[in-house]
Amino acid sequence: MSATNSDFLIIGGGVIGMMTALQLADAGHRVTLLERGECGREASWAGGGIVSPLYPWRYSMPISRLSRWSEGFYPELSLRLLEETGIDPEYRQKGLLYLRVDDAEQALDWARVVGKPLERVGADFLYAKEPQAAPGFESALWMPTLGSIRNPRLGQALRARLMAMPQVTLCEDVDVERLCVEHGAITGVASRAGRFAAGQVIVCGGAWAAQLLRSAGVELAVRPVKGQMILFKAPPELVRRVVLMDGRYVIPRSDGRVLAGSTLEEAGFDKRTTDEALASLRDSATRIVPALADCPVEHHWAGLRPGSPDGVPTIGAVPGINGLYVNAGHYRNGLVLAPASTRLLVDRLLGREPIVDPSPYCLTGSRGA
Structure with missing residues (x-):
């Protein structure tokens, strides 16, 4: 040895x-x-690189404690790594828009208890922030402090x-x-x-x-839990910030590319992608941002999460x-x-x-x- x-x-x-x-x-x-x-x-x-649980008010306190401590760490780490390596992890703090949240009151109550900025906003605010978001929404939830990082x-x-x-x-x-x-x-x-x-x-x-x-x-x-995602090749600023609806999300990158995810599949260690997941993810993404229907899907992949009970x-x-x-x-x-x-x-x-x-x-x- x-x-x-x-x-x-x-x-x-x-x-x-x-x-x-x-x-x-x-x-x-x-x-x-x-x-x-x-x-x-x-x-x-x-x-995807979202630096927050998708719906943080639905998680237990042990997860919330770790999440809240971690949230402020990435801006400093991103700057450090850029300085030391020349590779930019592209931390972006552009906020998150939640569309169609069934438990909005619970979310707002949670935010008040933990002191997290989260508010209900009207249509004018929503479409000023994200002009290409799906039309017809009269309100949304807005978390201004949420960041994302380009995890690769x-x-x-x-x-x-x-x-x-x-x-x-x-x-x-x-x-x-x-x-x-x-x-x-x-x-x-x-x-x-x-x-x-x-x-x-x-x-x-x-x-x-x-x-x-x-x-x-x-x-x-x-245990392994498979998740599939897709990447759209889109023009810069088509999507400006993370938008989440019905458990699916779109995440913009600085060069205009937009990620959409993700699936939850019990498939063991099988990382193969499927046409069914591609169609489902594309459908979800275009329901969140209809203009993505005109953008080609550049990449489709799968990863294995370490699932726990x-x-x-x-x-x-x-x-x-x-x-x-x-x-x-x-x-x-x-x-x-x-x-x-x-x-x-x-x-x-x-x-x-x-x-x-x-x-x-x-x-x-x-x-x-």
């Missing part, structure tokens, strides 16, 4: 794994990160930053097959590229996390195996919760005061199986 000469070994090079590596390296620790493919190319690449470029920037840090060893195309445990302690991992010795291992494997932990006899209630991620030590930790199960909110969930775990690893109460995220018998 080859030694990593690192303080921490991280499995999984998505946004969760890369942010964990960045924070540990910033704190002066040596880190080795293993990724089965190329960093940032799984769920972190496939999502965020992944590229995080990867570039880690590769430039001397205390980080980034190993791609390393498919970890099992965790190695001896006498109740982690000793490393076995992969097709060989074995890596480590006394502290962090599993950030996304939809694959449960398989990894099962190799050590640990059950984690995380209640959407609350598991963050912390694995009971019974000294030195083994997990950060997985973020479901639809991996990008949203990544800053807070990684900070929470790093706080625990380094003995710092945690940013939130860690107990709702601990791996227990009821949450693990």
Whole structure:
């Protein structure tokens, strides 16, 4: 078994794994990160980049706490990565318009309780903000503070930053097959590229996390949930901000391209796209912004979310195996919760005061199986 000469070994090079590596390296620790493919190319690449749960008032308090802490993190991170790597993650804070919300009063009550800017606006405001939105709406909900980030470029920037840090060893195309445990302690991992010795291992494997932990006899209630999305090639400013209706959304990019998503499918690890999903997504997008019907669909893809029963991620030590930790199960909110969930775990690893109460995220018998 080859030694990593690192303080921490991280499995999984998505946004969760890369942010964990960045924070540990910033704190002066040596880190080795293993990724089965190329960093940032799984769920972190496939999502939309909205920096908020879609309907935040419908989520439990553990998710809300992480989401609220994370929200203000991306503007600073985006500027840092642009300065350090020259890659712009394109953080945009243009707000979000909600069309046709059945539980609007509940949403407004939630916003008052948590102090979140959210208001009901009339048609004049709606169409001034988004002239191409579907006609005929007399009102909408408006969240001015919502931001979005171009998640593929965020992944590229995080990867570039880690590769430039001397205390980080980034190993791609390393498919970890099992965790190695001896006498109740982690000793490393076995992969097709060989074995890596480590006394502290962090599993950030996304939809694959449960398989990894099962190799050590640990059950984690995380499963792959497929999501398909499409990308329109549209002129700049056709869509100016995120618009959400009936659970589907459109997200503009700075160059005019518009993402539309997404599906929720229980299909195991099958990432194939389907004509049915393409037609459904296109229909949803053109109902939100009818002018998109005149724009070609440039790309259609699928990704695998790490689904969990209640959407609350598991963050912390694995009971019974000294030195083994997990950060997985973020479901639809991996990008949203990544800053807070990684900070929470790093706080625990380094003995710092945690940013939130860690107990709702601990791996227990009821949450693990």
